[in-house]
Amino acid sequence: MIRSGAQMARRLSAGFLSRGPLFSAGAPAAGVPLGPGTVRTMVALPWPFSSQPRDFSLPNSSWGSEMMRLYEHYNSQCEVVTEAGERQRGPWRRLPSYNRSLKYATGGVYLSKLIQSKARLFTRNIRAPGAAFEYVVFVNKEEQRCVCVFQAGHLLEGPPGHVHGGAIATMIDAVTGTHAAYLSGPVMTANLNINYRSPIPLGSTVLIESCLDKNEGRKTFLSCKVTSTDGSKLHTEATGLFLSITVGKLLGV
Numbered sequence: 730m731i732r733s734g735a736q737m738a739r740r741l742s743a744g745f746l747s748r749g750p751l752f753s754a755g756a757p758a759a760g761v762p763l764g765p766g767t768v769r770t771m772v773a774l775p776w777p778f779s780s781q782p783r784d785f786s787l788p789n790s791s792w793g794s795e796m797m798r799l800y801e802h803y804n805s806q807c808e809v810v811t812e813a814g815e816r817q818r819g820p821w822r823r824l825p826s827y828n829r830s831l832k833y834a835t836g837g838v839y840l841s842k843l844i845q846s847k848a849r850l851f852t853r854n855i856r857a858p859g860a861a862f863e864y865v866v867f868v869n870k871e872e873q874r875c876v877c878v879f880q881a882g883h884l885l886e887g888p889p890g891h892v893h894g895g896a897i898a899t900m901i902d903a904v905t906g907t908h909a910a911y912l913s914g915p916v917m918t919a920n921l922n923i924n925y926r927s928p929i930p931l932g933s934t935v936l937i938e939s940c941l942d943k944n945e946g947r948k949t950f951l952s953c954k955v956t957s958t959d960g961s962k963l964h965t966e967a968t969g970l971f972l973s974i975t976v977g978k979l980l981g982v
């Protein structure tokens with residue numbers, strides 16, 4: 730059995746750094762090595778009791794035509810077919826998205842003893858499709874760039890008919906935070922600086938792009954733009970500073 734929070738923190742940290750469990754589109758790990766030669770199964774319970782996380786980054790019936798078009802555009806570049814007919818990984822990668830990332834990162838009933846069992850990722854906690862944050866994030870490792878296709882639902886209203894500034898900030902934090910974690914492992918937002926340039930119509934689909942500006946020791950600096958899908962209108966621009974942390978700090982161990 731897992732004996733201490735520190736042990737769990739080390740495992741989580743390894744998961745982050747390998748970018749396996751958090752960012753893998755495959756099934757969550759079924760076993761966690763506990764020491765030489767021992768593996769304890771954490772989620773390999775017999776059906777129907779096994780936990781099947783829902784990947785919120787996959788299309789659902791609420792996605793409009795523009796959301797679908799852009800999803801297909803980037804998703805089609807996640808895999809390319811060579812002249813010889815072989816399938817190869819393309820320049821983009823879709824990041825799966827769960828409402829309890831840490832739980833699914835280790836597949837753990839054990840982790841829920843350390844983290845509140847009712848906790849849910851803020852942007853994924855409204856289950857009604859299309860009501861709030863519908864989004865999918867793609868990363869381009871070579872270009873150190875990240876793109877999010879975001880459809881803003883009716884529960885995100887701020888000014889009448891338009892998206893709330895806090896919801897926009899939330900999405901900027903989520904996208905740049907995900908990008909920083911992809912590049913640098915476990916991080917926390919230290920600073921976000923946001924300029925709102927033009928309002929985003931409620932229900933519309935926009936692009937959120939995050940680019941790496943620089944890495945300096947524990948600091949990852951990113952910049953971010955929210956634009957209309959054809960790029961002609963700038964809605965929001967931001968910069969973010971993310972600091973690498975140890976997972977032990979998050980868990981207080």
Ligand SMILES: CCCCCCCCCC(=O)SCCNC(=O)CCNC(=O)[C@H](O)C(C)(C)COP(=O)(O)OP(=O)(O)OC[C@H]1O[C@@H](n2cnc3c(N)ncnc32)[C@H](O)[C@@H]1OP(=O)(O)O
Binds near residue numbers: 830917918919972973
């Ligand atoms: C897979 C799912 C992905 C979901 C993505 C969601 C992403 C969401 C991310 C978040 O929302 S995180 C939640 C919001 N952030 C916080 O609550 C963070 C609160 N602040 C802290 O916990 C600490 O201040 C922090 C970890 C950010 C830094 O504390 P540390 O003790 O690790 O660092 P320290 O204060 O020693 O500073 C280290 C360096 O960073 C600099 N620094 C720290 N905070 C800064 C700041 N705010 N602005 C500029 N520089 C800053 C600091 O000056 C120093 O520079 P030097 O090394 O050059 O001297």
